[in-house]
Amino acid sequence: MDWFKPFESDLSEVFAECGDKISNFPAPLNEIGRKYIQKFDVFQQGSAKNYICYLLPFWMNDLTSLSQDIYRKLSTANIYGMLYFFIQDDIMDTHPDDYTPGMWKHQLALANLLHTEFISIYLQLFQANSPFWNYFKDYIQEWSEGVMHESQHDYFQHNPIHIAKKAAPVKLGSTAALLLADRHDLIPAAADLMNNVLLTLQMMDDWADYEQDLSDGSYNCLLSLIKSENNLPRSHTLTTEEVHRAIYLHEALSHYVNIASTTHQRLLNSSLNSPHVISFHKTLVDELKLEAENIENGRKMLEHGGLQYYLSILSKI
Template sequence: MDWFSAHRESIDEVFGEAEHLIRAFPEPLNHHGLAYFAKFDMRQQESTKNYICYLLPYWMQESTHLPNDSVKRLSLANVFVMLYYFVVDDIMDSTKEAHKDKLPLANLFQLQFQMMYRALFPPQSPFWHYYETYVLEWADAVAGEPGGDYFHTDKRKVAWKASPVKNASTGALLLAGQAELIPAVTGAVEQVLVTLQMLDDWADWEEDLDEGSYNCLLAFLRGNVGGSEGGSPTPDWVKQQIYVRDGLEGYSEIAAKHHEGLLALETPLKELCQFHLHLVVRLRVTAKEINEKRNQLLSGGLSYFLSNSSNF
């Protein structure tokens, strides 16, 4: 995995510095912050990995030729961007009582990345226009998602749920004097973000179905077969579509088409393309495994398979 292993040492340093900054938060927010940070700490084996958030500046370096310190600053800022938006997401999903510790923590995370951006970009820099645009895109996507069916109507807005990630790519291009590449690189990053959301939604479909949250896989399955009986999908209906009717295969084919579109953009981002291909292969291999396992089962064992299946 060149897109990751080539930068492992640098990312370890980024997370080490992030941890140091969080330790300096006032008590007890430093303890709350470190506990939250641990869930996403790339150095921890069991943590949630959000590679694109902190690797994107390093993937840009081959074309921007930025000095290592600038790349590190952009990566570190994006770590705090990631933490901030995950806290905000948790707040939106949590009960009122859970807000007490999370709201001030979110503000401290936000303060960190804003200070880093101010050190890199003066007030008159066009970076701040893009920064505001990405916040507005995020707000638009989050607010409109429940009724928007973006997977079918406007896939860009699936990516917009993670629009602030683009601070790293756009910031790198502006620092390198390559602003003319921003539209193409933004399109490439958004393409990857859509496919990344598709994988997340495959992993989370049962939870999203239970909570009534929008989910790309569920939207695809409903659109592909005209909905489920009774109008609202049930877990059994979804499993039928995935494990009996090869629903994940068609879903993975969409991701493969995204890769063709990404390559067609001809951006100088080899590692970003490698990462995207990794996502596509994961999804296609999973679909193939489901197909093969089902074909190995005798008809009498199919109900057992359905009742005991889980995401591979």
């Protein structure tokens, strides 16, 4: 099932609306904000494609029967929220040695304007006494716990589903749609479904970013797995050589993919009719599988005397 193409026109309208709104922010934040959203605009070449942030409300059409205008509003809110939280992440990930006084002045001011737009859309849809705001509070608390404790508690080894906490606000897109459709009963199952998808999405990001995270000392699911498989203490600082040896010679990525595949099986057994979400998750797992297969094929070439692969591996380890 195509999880993107059916919603392309709606999504184009959503990004256009966000761009117009941001263009009306006070200068110079309008220009800064316009450039910032382009980095995540799915229709811009080379942008970061955070599809789930934009598309989750539309995917909820499989479980709800709302107007397209409502889905577009929820998608718009998610985009403002995504931009807001990404600024928070950037600030938290800045190494103290790289900080200079005033460097975050514009970004923090922009973040507050984005947050205002984020909240204002939900205020149009939910009264102050709506249960939506309890979920809102819960998801923000989950996000806070995730960014504070993932490394300390080594979530990936001890409770992998908690990896999803860092992206908990994304669930507002599904929870809001279910509340508006009067399907409160489906919210726990939908939240569990999304937690599993967000876990695999973070695993995918961590595979792509493991070298940067290794350099920065940031928590990373793949690096956590490598430490565990090598019986290394959590305090151990992995070297680049140790990581490449685990990935290219000892099948660490294949083991990583097995975890994502097990997660996909859980989704297939879900009681929810959410084919677009399932299809999106399958895309993530298939991409990871392809990466692991490419490495495994290269390893077999090494076993059979593939000179070029041997030389490339030596350059990594």
